Amino acid sequence: MTAILLEGMQILLVAFLAPLFAGLLRALRAILQNRRPAGCWQNYRDLYRLFHKESLQAEGTSWLFRFAPYGIFGAFCLAAGIIPILATGLPLAPAADVIALVGLFALARVFQVLAAMDTGTPFATLGAHREMLIAGLAEPALLAALFTASLLSRSTSLSVIVAHLEQLRFALHPSMVFAAAAFFMVLLAENARIPVDNPATHLELTMIHEAMLLEYSGRHLALMEWGAQIKLVLYVAIGIALFLPWGIVPAAEIAALPLTLLALPLKFAAAALILALVETLLAKLRLFRAPEFMATAFLLGVIGLLSFFMLGA
């Protein structure tokens, strides 16, 4: 029963605090760039505004265009139930292992890309092509990083992996260091962050993720934006679960929950600071450098796998 409660709490927390995390990231970035931030709550105001606006459907689009925002948002909410964020061994955890989780993210992306191509506008199509170029390279790198963790715990279930890693207590695994580096690069690419994409750009010719959203408005756009914010939180949560799992305890140990609820915000704040630093210090890569960036991530992931076999750790 507590597990089901925890499960529901986790999904709601992720969904409703995702705009806050993205807002914090924006605010930190603004401060680092010597600007005055709009505040951590700006994303809520934006979503509220979008939900109260009219949703226009682009001329000549099919049901896919209307369905995609719900499909994408749903996929990310489901993923929020699978990843061990508050505790391991949640009821939804056995529903999907890491491979299926990557597949779930891929499903959301396929909806996004198809909906973009459905509009038939050149920018959306351009964005869709670029998105697939990045995604096709990012997914193997992501799997390589996740498999390194799987090897360590001899399971592909994220819940089991985290439960195993949590027990290891402050042991430094060379393979996990490589995997962490690979995962961080994938996180940047998959969430349309600098140096691969620019979430703040208004230049339609350089956009990747934003270009696919150009035809969306009102609640559809709100769901897309909200979904993207949840996705960012999920990636950070996976990173925390794999590489900083301490504090995530089995769902049965309800007594440890206050400690988890104290540690998690700190971990997320640290992640926001690191992301903000990266986005302030780096410029965007040339588009054709992005494959090199992803190849490096994949290589790091593979080195992680190899070092496990060589060192056994």
Place this chain on the structure above:
Amino acid sequence: MPHCSSMDRDTIMPNPSLRVLATFRHWGTTLPVWSGRLHKDYWPLAAQNIRAQGGRLLALWGEDRRTTEAGYLVHAAFLSETGIVRTEMIVDPTTAAYPSLAAIFPGALRMERALYDLLGIRATGVNDTRPWLRHAAWPADQFPLRTDFSGEGLDIAADRDYTFLPASSPDTHEIPVGPIHAGIIEPGHFRFQVLGEEILRLEERFGYTHKGVERLFQGLDVAGGARLAGRISGDSTVAYAWSYAQAVEQITSTQVPERAQWLRALCLERERLANHLGDLGAIGNDAGLAFALTQFQALKEDLLRENQHYFGHRYLMDRVLPGGVAFDLTAAAIAALQGGGRTLKTAVRRLQEILAEHGGLRDRVVQLGIIPPERAAHLGLMGVAGRASGQAWDLRVQFPHPPYDQLQVQMATATGGDVAARMAVRFQEIFESLRLQEEMLRKLPDGNIYHPLDLQDAVGEGIGWVEGWRGEIFFWLRIEHGQVRRCHPQDPSWTLWPALEEVVLRDIVADFPLINKSFNLSYSGHDL
């Protein structure tokens, strides 16, 4: 010959091969201007001659002289080693055609297309007869710059019939961009033919900000004209206002007080500073480095606030008037501006170091959007973009008018021709403008700031020519009875926009905004 004020009949034109084509006269002005009327057959010949000597086409325009002379008058202004060569030619109203210069100067093509839209006289010898500035706002058989243009039947209808160049192969993908963009920028249409990301062709379409500036000028008094001149392209308001003032002062033989000349130059250099600072930040931002944008924006904003406080307008609009300037600086203001200049210099020096060492930014801008010196020379590139491609033309250096003749301006040049070179030229020019500002503030002569104009029977033609921040701003003016009869302002963007079509060819679509920003050309100054 038309009226030319203060003609110096004793001087002989230094170019012998042009001398045989027509009688060229020297206009008594601070600028070296040689003016002559050509026979229609000699029109391309003179252009070839100037081209062969390394000259450039500055401007091409026309006027309706059917009531006073034998027909339309087509004017062209060239830049040569000896200064401006201004030629004119009568075009018979029955045929309304004249030989094209597009084969000699590629930049002439659009000017000739625009001339047909506005005046209804056709350049012969070219295949491209599509409209350029005319969309569907007025009927194709009406020409706004003709004296008998009624001004009725005007519309704001969209232009649906314009034919773009067809795709070169069925595999290419066409991307239409603009005129409405995702960001808040001026309207222009860019038609890309791409193969994947690679740009196979770029075709531009402008005219969306056509305001009928040249027609608006007709009948304005000199002061009204000065206001309008300052509003042709807001980012170059000082350069336009000064070149207009030069033309008026030439016609009225006005001696501008020395202090006013110096204050004008101060305004021009501050306009250059503000725009270069803004551009450097924007280039950084387009490369995804928001840090550069916020830093340079802050510096630009400080400069604009100084402008507001000491000069009376953030962008220095209406500061330069025919006859002088509209403001004066106190000793306290001079001291404050000197202090501001020193602070700015330190800050820009530091930012230059940071950007030079930023690997990510260098990777974006080096070897991007290259226009090699030989192509730049062929296309007649000027200004920042020209100097970044080895075209060492700077009006303040080659033909310095007061007060630049006393300031020894150092020209900024680079030969790379890429985005990085255009950034480097901007940095050099910022430091040079700061040095000039420092020197001007130190040596600012005393005296009046305004000399009243004698407009009683002001009649004649005048030329103004100022090195604006983007490049040379050219102004031709005809005044009759104290009123503007006809004028033509020419923005460097006319020559630079066609070059952009060529610059992007080796690059990919995703890099276009960065290349475009490194030129930062004017839409308003081009569309008129």
